[in-house]
Amino acid sequence: MTDYGWVQLAVFVGILFLVTKPVGIYLGRVLDPLGRTFLDRPLKPIERLIYRVLRLDPADEQDWKGYALSLFVFSAAGAAFSYLILRLQDFLPLNPQCFGPMSGHLAFNTAVSFTSNTNWQNYGGESTLSYFSQMVALTFQNFVSAAVGVAVAAALVRGIARHSAKTIGNLWVDLVRVTLYLLFPLGLVYALFLVSQGVPETFGANVKASGFEAGQTITRGPVASQEAIKMAGTNGGGFFNANSAHPFENPTPLSNFMQMLSIFLIPAGLTWYLGQSVKNKGHGWTIWAAMAALFLTGVLVCWWAEAAGNPRITALGVNTSQGNMEGKEVRFGVASSALFATITTDASCGAVNGMHDSYTPLGGLVPLVNIELGEVVFGGVGAGLYGMLIFVVLTVFLAGLMVGRTPEYLGKKIESYDVKVCVLYVVVTIFAILGFSAAACLAKWGLAGLGNTGPHGFSEILYAYSSCVGNNGSAFAGLNGNAFVYDVTLGLAMLIGRFLVMAPVLALAGSLASKKIVPVSGGSFPVSGFTFGALLVGTVIIVGALTFLPALSLGPIVEHFLMRASAALFG
Numbered sequence: 380m381t382d383y384g385w386v387q388l389a390v391f392v393g394i395l396f397l398v399t400k401p402v403g404i405y406l407g408r409v410l411d412p413l414g415r416t417f418l419d420r421p422l423k424p425i426e427r428l429i430y431r432v433l434r435l436d437p438a439d440e441q442d443w444k445g446y447a448l449s450l451f452v453f454s455a456a457g458a459a460f461s462y463l464i465l466r467l468q469d470f471l472p473l474n475p476q477c478f479g480p481m482s483g484h485l486a487f488n489t490a491v492s493f494t495s496n497t498n499w500q501n502y503g504g505e506s507t508l509s510y511f512s513q514m515v516a517l518t519f520q521n522f523v524s525a526a527v528g529v530a531v532a533a534a535l536v537r538g539i540a541r542h543s544a545k546t547i548g549n550l551w552v553d554l555v556r557v558t559l560y561l562l563f564p565l566g567l568v569y570a571l572f573l574v575s576q577g578v579p580e581t582f583g584a585n586v587k588a589s590g591f592e593a594g595q596t597i598t599r600g601p602v603a604s605q606e607a608i609k610m611a612g613t614n615g616g617g618f619f620n621a622n623s624a625h626p627f628e629n630p631t632p633l634s635n636f637m638q639m640l641s642i643f644l645i646p647a648g649l650t651w652y653l654g655q656s657v658k659n660k661g662h663g664w665t666i667w668a669a670m671a672a673l674f675l676t677g678v679l680v681c682w683w684a685e686a687a688g689n690p691r692i693t694a695l696g697v698n699t700s701q702g703n704m705e706g707k708e709v710r711f712g713v714a715s716s717a718l719f720a721t722i723t724t725d726a727s728c729g730a731v732n733g734m735h736d737s738y739t740p741l742g743g744l745v746p747l748v749n750i751e752l753g754e755v756v757f758g759g760v761g762a763g764l765y766g767m768l769i770f771v772v773l774t775v776f777l778a779g780l781m782v783g784r785t786p787e788y789l790g791k792k793i794e795s796y797d798v799k800v801c802v803l804y805v806v807v808t809i810f811a812i813l814g815f816s817a818a819a820c821l822a823k824w825g826l827a828g829l830g831n832t833g834p835h836g837f838s839e840i841l842y843a844y845s846s847c848v849g850n851n852g853s854a855f856a857g858l859n860g861n862a863f864v865y866d867v868t869l870g871l872a873m874l875i876g877r878f879l880v881m882a883p884v885l886a887l888a889g890s891l892a893s894k895k896i897v898p899v900s901g902g903s904f905p906v907s908g909f910t911f912g913a914l915l916v917g918t919v920i921i922v923g924a925l926t927f928l929p930a931l932s933l934g935p936i937v938e939h940f941l942m943r944a945s946a947a948l949f950g
Contacts, residue, residue, distance in 0.1 A: 380686045384714030387636070388678065391718070392671065394640060395647055399667060402644060403651025409560045410533040410652065412437045412552050416560050429555050440546035443889030446534055447882055449550040450527060454494055454878065457520060462490035464516035465508075474509035475584035481507070488866040493520035495877035496528055496759060498609070498616030498729050498852040499869060501861040505598040505619050510582060517616060518605045522566070525612030526557040528761030531881055532649055535765045538888030539789060540656045542896045547888045561645075562612060569607035569641065577630035578603040602627055610641040613759040615729025615852040623719070623732040624708050635711060635732060639719055642726045646757040649764040657789050661907030666767055669912045673756045673919065674725050681738075681745035682717035689739060691945055706737025717742065724749035727759030729852020736830075736839065736855040740939035743855070747842050747935065750849040752923035753808065759850065765884045767919075769801045771906070772887070774918045776801075778904050787904060790896040797890055800883040807883075808848050809926055811875045815844040815868055816930070824864040830857025834941065838934035843869065848876035 408414035430437055441449065464471065465486040469479045481489065485501060492499045493516070504513065530553035537547050574580050580603040588595040602618045606628050609616055619625040629635050647667065654663020688699035702713035711719070716733040723730050724746035735746050749756060755766040772788060776798050779786030786793035819825030819840045829836040839858040846853055847869045854860070860869060905911060 380682060381714060384682065384718075387714060388718060391636070391639065392675070395643055398644065399647045400651050402648025403655060403663075406529075406561070406645070406648050406652040407655050409556050410529075410553065412549075412556065418560055418564060422559050426555060426559055429559075430552075433551060435549075435551055437549065437552045440549050442546055443534070443538075443885040443892075446547055446550050446888075447885045450531070450881065450885075451878060453523075453550070453554070454527065457523060458490045458494040461493060461516040461520055462486050464512055465489055468509045468512045468516075471509065471511045473511035473514070473582060475582075476509070478507060478509050484863045484866040485861060488870045490516070491870040491873050492847075492852065493517050493614070493616060494524055495850055495873040496524035496612070496614060496727060496762070497847060497850040497873045497877070498614045499847055499854070499860075499873065500616055500620070500729075500852070501866060501869070503620035504617060505600070510600050513605060513618060514601055518608060521605070521608040521612050521614040521616065522558055522562050523554065525562055525608070525614065525760045526554045528613075528759055529557045529561070529645070529649070530554055530761065531884055532761035532764040533652075535768055535884055535888040535891075536653050536656045538890070538892035539653075539768075539791070540658075541892045543894070544892040547885070547892050562608065565611050566604070566608045569611055569637075570603040572637065573603040573606055573634060576634040577627075578606055578634070579627055580604060599627065606638075610638045610728070610730060611644065611760075613642055613646070613726045613728035613762075615723065615727075617730065623730045624734070626710075629732055632710070632715075635715060635719070638730065638732075639722050642722050642728050642730070643757045645760045646726060646763040649761065653764060653768075659789065659907060662789070665907045665912045666764075666771070666915070669915045669919075670725075670755070670757050670763075670767065672912070672916055673752070674721065677725065677745045677749055677756070678718055678721040681721050681742050682714060684739045684741035684745070685713045685717050687739070690943060703737075703739050703742065706734035708732060720746050721749065723853060724851060725754065725756035725758065727754045727762050727850045727852075729846065729854075731853050734856050735842070735853060736857045740835075740935040740942060743838065743842075744931065744935040744939075746853065747838070747845060747931070748924055748927075750842075750845045750851050751812065751927045752919055753805075754849050754851060755919060755923075762850065766804075766880075767915075769804050769884070769887070770915060770919050770922065772797060772801050773805075773922065774911070774915045775904060775906065777918060778914060782904070784904070787897070788891075789906060790899060791891055791894040792897070794890075797887060800886045800890070804880050804883040805922055807879050808876060811848045811872055812841075812845050812927070813930060815848070815872050816841045819844070819865075819868070822864075824862065828859040828862055828865055830859065834934050834938040838938065841930055841934055844872050847872035850876050 408416050465481040488501055534547040579599040580601055586597050588597055605618050623629040650663045650667040654660035686702040688703045693699050707716045719732045735743055753766045755763055757763050758766055775788045776786045776793055839855040842855040843858050
């Protein structure tokens with residue numbers, strides 16, 4: 380564990396802390412339909428034109444059912460749009476490599492993947508998709524799926540902040556404003572930065588190398604524009620199959636650092652937006668601190684495990700002073716790879732700069748646990764905040780039980796309906812992950828896709844369904860998921876993990892919005908400070924991690940002990 384690694388981690392956390400407030404302030408202005416931003420002059424006319432075309436009055440708001448219905452209809456239409464492009468890409472322009480259509484089951488999986496902000500990839504981007512498919516079918520979804528996540532988080536925050544209200548905002552207004560004032564300008568500036576680092580952005584076809592590397596095909600395309608929103612929107616779908624380990628997606632140490640920072644940028648800012656909206660900034664910072672504590676714990680465990688290396692290799696007399704370098708880019712090494720792996724699985728972002736399948740058992744355990752926590756450690760854009768707020772309500776409920784008082788959150792009574800929808804949110808993900816994993820482990824189609832046997836093979840299956848239900852998209856790449864049943868079941872897992880959990884979130888938003896805010900009294904449970912932060916972290920660990928402990932024991936944990944035992948035999 381090198382000095383460079385410690386400095387990088389300290390700088391990362393320091394910068395993230397410093398940008399949280401300004402990003403949160405800007406998010407507050409974007410998510411307020413009447414909010415003013417420094418981009419109003421060039422973009423306000425476009426916003427008004429969109430409203431006019433849609434015949435939309437931005438002052439009209441929706442209750443939670445109308446908001447949810449609009450969300451489901453919009454997402455279903457987007458998925459169908461992407462599916463058709465993938466199936467018809469050989470008839471569409473910007474296809475210099477003349478790729479044919481995707482198979483029906485792979486197109487279903489991919490369309491659902493990008494619509495749900497998962498970006499699970501059962502295909503190699505540079506060898507399967509045309510430029511048109513990459514830009515229109517996929518990058519378009521990278522923008523709007525990220526906007527949907529932020530919109531749902533904003534709806535829940537409004538529900539918490541409002542007093543005896545029937546509405547929680549307007550989905551269409553939220554989508555327009557988030558895309559226009561946040562994601563589009565951020566993606567544009569970020570793409571230009573990536574181009575400056577050497578990421579290609581061209582419609583030119585692949586080229587043949589000359590000289591010493593003569594005959595090698597150099598793949599290129601409109602990479603920077605997709606890479607920018609891939610990271611800032613916590614999407615994760617790479618233009619290239621190797622994702623951010625590819626030098627054309629992630630050329631320099633600076634681009635690597637900025638990619639990691641951009642994953643947490645919006646999720647961190649949303650914690651400030653929450654505190655500002657509910658007029659309790661200490662609450663927002665407490666949630667930020669709880670997320671940061673879980674993040675630091677994960678990165679230190681993963682880094683330690685990878686720096687320690689593989690004892691089997693050490694027992695053979697091989698120098699492992701650089702740690703476990705299998706599956707890692709030499710340009711980044713163990714420290715940057717462990718940090719990247721922890722960040723990308725804390726957030727619902729499937730970007731990787733190393734192969735998780737090649738991590739040590741405990742190193743691979745950390746990304747898996749991060750996903751199974753509910754990806755609430757900063758989490759995806761929007762999804763991280765609303766997921767953590769579910770745990771906040773559960774924490775308040777449990778604290779109320781311990782002291783024998785009616786649970787109260789920011790002046791609102793937490794009643795049985797609120798607890799039920801929170802439990803539904805948690806239970807849906809648990810049953811989906813474990814149910815699909817069990818089915819795959821028992822079926823021939825599930826075992827046929829494994830690249831490894833034993834506990835590591837089980838980890839590959841468990842990771843795949845955890846990643847899809849958690850809308851992460853990263854993988855233990857030893858699993859071959861491009862088969863009919865895997866494509867369909869993983870696609871269903873992504874739909875469940877995205878939309879069946881958004882429904883309880885919006886139901887909670889509607890319930891909280893309708894409640895009266897009662898004055899805070901001496902008996903009110905404080906939701907800021909160390910005590911609440913510790914309880915929140917404990918609730919996340921108990922409800923999230925311990926639920927999956929039996930499954931994890933059969934995978935990475937037992938694999939760790941087997942590795943240690945076999946190393947002793949070699950020694």
